Amino acid sequence: MPSNVATLDTAPDLPHVEADTARLMNWLTCRAAPVPLRLAGHDWRARFVPPDGAIAARTAQGYAFTLGTRHGRICLDVASERTLLGVPGAAEALPVLLRHAIMADACADVAAAVGAVQPDALTWHPAPAAWPSNLAALGVELTRPGAAPLRAVLQFEAPERLAALPAAPPARTAPWLAALPAPLAVRIGTTTITVGEMREIEPGDIVSIERWQSQAGALVVRCATGQRGMTWTAVAEGRRVTALDDITFLHGAHMADTHPEGHRAAEPGAPADIPHPDAAQATLSHLDGLEVELRFEVGDVAVPLAELRAVKPGYVFELPQPLKQSEVRIVVNGNRIGTGTLIAVGNRLGVRVATFAAGDA
Template sequence: MRQLGAVDAIEIAPAVAADTAFDEAGRIVLAHLEGTLDIDLDLARYPALQIVAASAGDSARHALRSTLANALLAPLVQRFQAAGLGRWRVASVERTPAGVASGERFDVALLHEGVVHRLSIGASGATLDVLHKRLAALPSRHATETFALASPICVAGSIALGARRVPLAALQSLRPGDVVLRAFAPSVAQALSGGTAFTARATWGATATGMRRIHARVVIDGTQVTVEEKPIMNEEPLQAEWPDTLPGDGEALQETEAAAPDETSEIDAHSNWQHDTEDAPLDIGLLDLPVQFEIDSVALPLAQLAALRPGYVIELAAPVLDTPVRLVTHGQTVGYGEIVCVGEHLGVRITRMAYAGDSDR
């Protein structure tokens, strides 16, 4: 006997006879991508199924009968899925004459809510292989879920508010008190300024390359973070939207136009550069680095991470505007700051840089 999902106990044994004797034999046929599963049972114990069961040899399809059968057996299909046995649908419910059983069958007795259900189950080889693999994986799966429920381990989380490109030389020159503008997408900046809700991306897990982490699209409203879409798990880093690739970013456009020389000067400069710098080393300071502006989310226990679903609400310790910001590039934290308002724009004022000397921190 063993527990299986919502079923209190289940016992499976090879059928001892060619067919199991039932007062009123019936069969539920469940369909899966890999094949079908036949469940023989005593219809006399299930009056509702007696009504929808098709007579032996009745090949006519009745839409109403099929609809009723699917409605009646929806809990069974849902429990199959909840137990980790895959997605199934009800193909038919029919009456079966004695002696029609064929192939290898198994007698099953299961206990659910104090009621014992006795069944005879048969399936094709491919379907049996699927069930065998899923049943074999259940002990480790349930052990993992049990560990997660009891584990005190909390997994740190991050929320990406924005990102922009910063040349290495400019990044190295940042000191406490400096302000980085164009850190957020226009929609995020407007929401932060107006105190309205906005969407962002959040992740929980290690930041090291190659490590699996949980990703979720969230809506932030004050101190509430609501999961908007079903979380996924992969090895991708946390990524925010880039404000300087979005339309309507007037500040980015103005900065580009102010820095752009006229066409003639650009051609002359390019020609001189070719002659004068053929043997010169690369100016690594011109290398653009993707700098992301992140805040720490709430560290969640494993049990809560396993329960993340659309609509799940997490409470931040403080509003976003009052939360310290981390400057992250290529997965490494290079500085810290705070969100400030400069005129009509939001920016990040540096409070500490990771590489600065003690006098500059």
């Protein structure tokens, strides 16, 4: 094994962003209102954009500062730096102290505005001895009429302070988004079988649905937009599917808390059979005894996003054809492995298999 193994959090070549910082960056980029700033005698509007790696790499030409005890740095691309310094030629050729003095003067109005809304002083540091290298990076673009945009990267030790910036007005929802169809699965029930039994299923066989529910002669189903999407319970009768409850957000388990008599789920926390560490490794043939859950659902249904917002008890949508005539998908771990049609077997429910990936399952 290599001796220089490092965790992802400490790998120097892989950038790491804390979850809270990532959420803040998303908010600043997508929802924060443009910030009016006065720089170098002109009025600009600043908005946050994804950081440019090439600009962030210009740390040697960056402008270090502290806000109270918190460290920060501003890096600009060459053209933006020349614009703010008022130097048409190579700004980087200027002496460091002179370059920082001119930039501090160009940003004097910004420093005054920052001091007016919070107590900490903004101080520039032309030649910092040591500066944190893991500062969160935020891209900034400044625009004004008749001028080329300025591009910068702001690195700050306390980015959460930027959460106090005002939010932009809510964006108007585009008409096409409201009409966007969301695929919907109507889940009928589940069955647990072994891998060996699943390999033996062929077209024409009937697979019993072990866990299902009915109510007043109608089938209780679970409508879901995905394994981790919107979901609600409904009753299906013919083509009509009527919601029984409000939308919730689950992990896609079908009727997880409902097990008909004779098909009880394992008790939470029940001890599992753990093999001894010295036990012989199971051969491939032993995998046939592993249990998998088959899920039976009706697909080819889509509901516009605008209608999903209106789902509540009593909401009705229609299947393309009656449930008993609809193609039933047989799903394992989110993957469709077969299709069939719904049938009654005495007082039980089953699916007559039309196609099945038996040998490949």
